[in-house]
Amino acid sequence: xxxxxxxxxxxxxxxxxxxxxxxxxxxxxxxxxxxxxxxxxxxxxxxxxxxxxxxxxxxxxxxxxxxxxxxxxxxxxxxxxxxxxxxxxxxxxxxxxxxxxxxxxxxxxxxxxxxxxxxxxxxxxxxxxxxxxxxxxxxxxxxxxxxxxxxxxxxxxxxxxxxxxxxxxxxxxxxxxxxxxxxxxxxxxxxxxxxxxxxxxxxxxxxxxxxxxxxxxxxxxxxxxxxxxxxxxxxxxxxxxxxxxxxxxxxxxxxxxxxxxxxxxxxxxxxxxxxxxxxxxxxxxxxxxxxxxxxxxxxxxxxxxxxxxxxxxxxxxxxxxxxxxxxxxxxxxxxxxxxxxxxxxxxxxxxxxxxxxxxxxxxxxxxxxxxxxxxxxxxxxxxxxxxxxxxxxxxxxxxxxxxxxxxxxxxxxxxxxxxxxxxxxxxxxxxxxxxxxxxxxxxxxxxxxxxxxxxxxxx
Amino acid sequence: xxxxxxxxxxxxxxxxxxxxxxxxxxxxxxxxxxxxxxxxxxxxxxxxxxxxxxxxxxxxxxxxxxxxxxxxxxxxxxxxxxxxxxxxxxxxxxxxxxxxxxxxxxxxxxxxxxxxxxxxxxxxxxxxxxxxxxxxxxxxxxxxxxxxxxxxxxxxxxxxxxxxxxxxxxxxxxxxxxxxxxxxxxxxxxxxxxxxxxxxxxxxxxxxxxxxxxxxxxxxxxxxxxxxxxxxxxxxxxxxxxxxxxxxxxxxxxxxxxxxxxxxxxxxxxxxxxxxxxxxxxxxxxxxxxxxxxxxxxxxxxxxxxxxxxxxxxxxxxxxxxxxxxxxxxxxxxxxxxxxxxxxxxxxxxxxxxxxxxxxxxxxxxxxxxxxxxxxxxxxxxxxxxxxxxxxxxxxxxxxxxxxxxxxxxxxxxxxxxxxxxxxxxxxxxxxxxxxxxxxxxxxxxxxxxxxxxxxxxx
Numbered sequence: 021x022x023x024x025x026x027x028x029x030x031x032x033x034x035x036x037x038x039x040x041x042x043x044x045x046x047x048x049x050x051x052x053x054x055x056x057x058x059x060x061x062x063x064x065x066x067x068x069x070x071x072x073x074x075x076x077x078x079x080x081x082x083x084x085x086x087x088x089x090x091x092x093x094x095x096x097x098x099x100x101x102x103x104x105x106x107x108x109x110x111x112x113x114x115x116x117x118x119x120x121x122x123x124x125x126x127x128x129x130x131x132x133x134x135x136x137x138x139x140x141x142x143x144x145x146x147x148x149x150x151x152x153x154x155x156x157x158x159x160x161x162x163x164x165x166x167x168x169x170x171x172x173x174x175x176x177x178x179x180x181x182x183x184x185x186x187x188x189x190x191x192x193x194x195x196x197x198x199x200x201x202x203x204x205x206x207x208x209x210x211x212x213x214x215x216x217x218x219x220x221x222x223x224x225x226x227x228x229x230x231x232x233x234x235x236x237x238x239x240x241x242x243x244x245x246x247x248x249x250x251x252x253x254x255x256x257x258x259x260x261x262x263x264x265x266x267x268x269x270x271x272x273x274x275x276x277x278x279x280x281x282x283x284x285x286x287x288x289x290x291x292x293x294x295x296x297x298x299x300x301x302x303x304x305x306x307x308x309x310x311x312x313x314x315x316x317x318x319x320x321x322x323x324x325x326x327x328x329x330x331x332x333x334x335x336x337x338x339x340x341x342x343x344x345x346x347x348x349x350x351x352x353x354x355x356x357x358x359x360x361x362x363x364x365x366x367x368x369x370x371x372x373x374x375x376x377x378x379x380x381x382x383x384x385x386x387x388x389x390x391x392x393x394x395x396x397x398x399x400x401x402x403x404x405x406x407x408x409x410x411x412x413x414x415x416x417x418x419x420x421x422x423x424x425x426x427x428x429x430x431x432x433x434x435x436x437x438x439x440x441x442x443x444x445x446x447x448x449x450x451x452x453x454x455x456x457x458x459x460x461x462x463x464x465x466x467x468x469x470x471x472x473x474x475x476x477x478x479x
Numbered sequence: 480x481x482x483x484x485x486x487x488x489x490x491x492x493x494x495x496x497x498x499x500x501x502x503x504x505x506x507x508x509x510x511x512x513x514x515x516x517x518x519x520x521x522x523x524x525x526x527x528x529x530x531x532x533x534x535x536x537x538x539x540x541x542x543x544x545x546x547x548x549x550x551x552x553x554x555x556x557x558x559x560x561x562x563x564x565x566x567x568x569x570x571x572x573x574x575x576x577x578x579x580x581x582x583x584x585x586x587x588x589x590x591x592x593x594x595x596x597x598x599x600x601x602x603x604x605x606x607x608x609x610x611x612x613x614x615x616x617x618x619x620x621x622x623x624x625x626x627x628x629x630x631x632x633x634x635x636x637x638x639x640x641x642x643x644x645x646x647x648x649x650x651x652x653x654x655x656x657x658x659x660x661x662x663x664x665x666x667x668x669x670x671x672x673x674x675x676x677x678x679x680x681x682x683x684x685x686x687x688x689x690x691x692x693x694x695x696x697x698x699x700x701x702x703x704x705x706x707x708x709x710x711x712x713x714x715x716x717x718x719x720x721x722x723x724x725x726x727x728x729x730x731x732x733x734x735x736x737x738x739x740x741x742x743x744x745x746x747x748x749x750x751x752x753x754x755x756x757x758x759x760x761x762x763x764x765x766x767x768x769x770x771x772x773x774x775x776x777x778x779x780x781x782x783x784x785x786x787x788x789x790x791x792x793x794x795x796x797x798x799x800x801x802x803x804x805x806x807x808x809x810x811x812x813x814x815x816x817x818x819x820x821x822x823x824x825x826x827x828x829x830x831x832x833x834x835x836x837x838x839x840x841x842x843x844x845x846x847x848x849x850x851x852x853x854x855x856x857x858x859x860x861x862x863x864x865x866x867x868x869x870x871x872x873x874x875x876x877x878x879x880x881x882x883x884x885x886x887x888x889x890x891x892x893x894x895x896x897x898x899x900x901x902x903x904x905x906x907x908x909x910x911x912x913x914x915x916x917x918x919x920x921x922x923x924x925x926x927x928x929x930x931x932x933x934x935x936x937x938x
Binding site for chain 1: 665717796
């Protein structure tokens, strides 16, 4: 078994306290990209990342404006003849609400039971930051890196990475590399390093139903005026068949089955469905008939309601017939579904089922294509060795139900393999209150990523 | 044609400016009974009404505490041998939200185009207040009233009159009377006085669906964890058949058809469905198959969604699988449906259709029984004459889709007829932004109610 180089290990052990202080500083910035009132905080986080890139010894470091939130681009290219890797991460975070469900404040990093709790701790500030510290380990110990490095950090991942694809397309020459490496995912289990073989895509919609021109008294008008909230419920109820399949005509037309080898490997993973159920706390699991839980999560598309709002929702009772009703609805997509196609199918379906007594509008808020990895070549071989060296265990191949739309963009625009190697864990509460990262995973993750560059250079 | 007595007319004309100033003072008090932060304002409104009762010359006037908001009780009993009438009204108002849709602030009374805009202007502060001023017209002009009067004003009508029935039951002797008179309804059309023959009852529910123990990432968990917002939509979609009938088993079992005479009179009313549709602003009307719009509104039960809330409802997109979802749902009831029976049917139905992947709770927030008037006897005959005198037009008999649960309580507990004679108008925006009362109706309504006591005493 390989081991992480002693000088890198030595550096990371001796700098541990400072590294954690820096991480806490990063997590304290409420860089909520979805909320316009946090725009200055998002920029502050970008500037913090750029300053870190300079501090650890990268050669150049810039905060580059986009029509949305800025992109941080930093480079170190002093290893001629060696591979060039692009490390991607995001410094923006999900909204922290509902605030009252956080045990400690969302933007005040707090350690409990070996976990560091904060919004962004695992998604993705903590995982972006461990890459920076892995690079620092090399530069501080040896004054050099074994490979050429580009760091690209964006601030719009949680709102659909709207400006990243065009940025990549506009800078294809500068971003040319041999592999892209991203840590924004979870390990299969504690101590079990994992390489991701697939990501689901996303098509996110807001469905708005409008009826009467203003809210009405439900007694004086109820029974003759079509109720937009009821119509919205009816629309949403048409999205699935009783067996859990999605009922939007044409929805499955472009779904391509996963390779048998990947499905067999997934079915071989030790996964306890009852443990999973107990962890999420639902009285029973559900989903599409004929698939295991892991297949439902990793290999099958979904259609979920993410939010509902209509009428009176406060304390007590208000007898209102609401003028409008809104749902946020999103579909997770699998190869080869295309968000633009799904957008048309969703709109056609919704318009076809709605009553004449209301109007309905389907707005496509954002989308991202699904992705599957190659799973072979120098970066994957190097990753397997580095993970074995750091964790003492061979990595497994997993799927992931979430979406990182930019992964497909990198592969398409730069035409290079993308390695997804993450250090989150199941139950980490990404996108929910009490988000956390395992402190052990953060520590071992830094070592694994430091080792990765040695392994890749030795290929 | 009878006329309103000259001395009463003279008084109301000369005091007009002061009367409107007083009404504006009353409307400025934000007595929102549904919101605990307005509890002091609700009490202030009660004290304002009690002080008015004293000021106009009633003999006694009290603010009486209840487990909820207080009841105002005032009396004048110096007409021995004459009938005793109980005038009921409510001084609490609906929540004003959404505030941004008010043309002028909800609690700053403003006149535009012959309409007085304010929350409570028509429902019910304006209509309660016109009764007080009708009494004042007698007492100020003549030093006496032609009948004995009890004024009972409550502060919980908009939250279900939870403490009124027990108050009436505990004070049956003191509240004994020959008729109850209530102005909390609308006229069929401008210039067309109306007597209400029926009210729908109400059963108001909050349905809460719970799934996972916390909000989850919709990518990482979506497809295997049952989504409470989707389940809520499915539950709501099962409440109706496609023809608009309510699909809750047993829901219609106790519905008693309206008398043919009442239905014929209602079908004879000049009602323009297209005008009604244009007024509410919906692209088309809807409702139960086989009934006219007025029949749907006045004689048939309904089931409406009054509010929806789940997951993320803010700006942008959040990929959350929500832990819970809530709907406010209310049924309007017709004779002889009973809210307690409907509560059981609703709960049984919802529990029978829900997925095993969530739990659902149906809370019955409040209810009221439906009601039908006798339409004969001294108080109805007097009302017909008084309305003719004040409006110059015979009243029509109408129905009303709304609920005033206490009407049934009065009839049951005091065993006396209840006269519902209201001065609102279609489109008045009760329970919605820009609520208004016609200033002409307020003026003529005061005269009609002043004339009513002369007519009743002369019976």
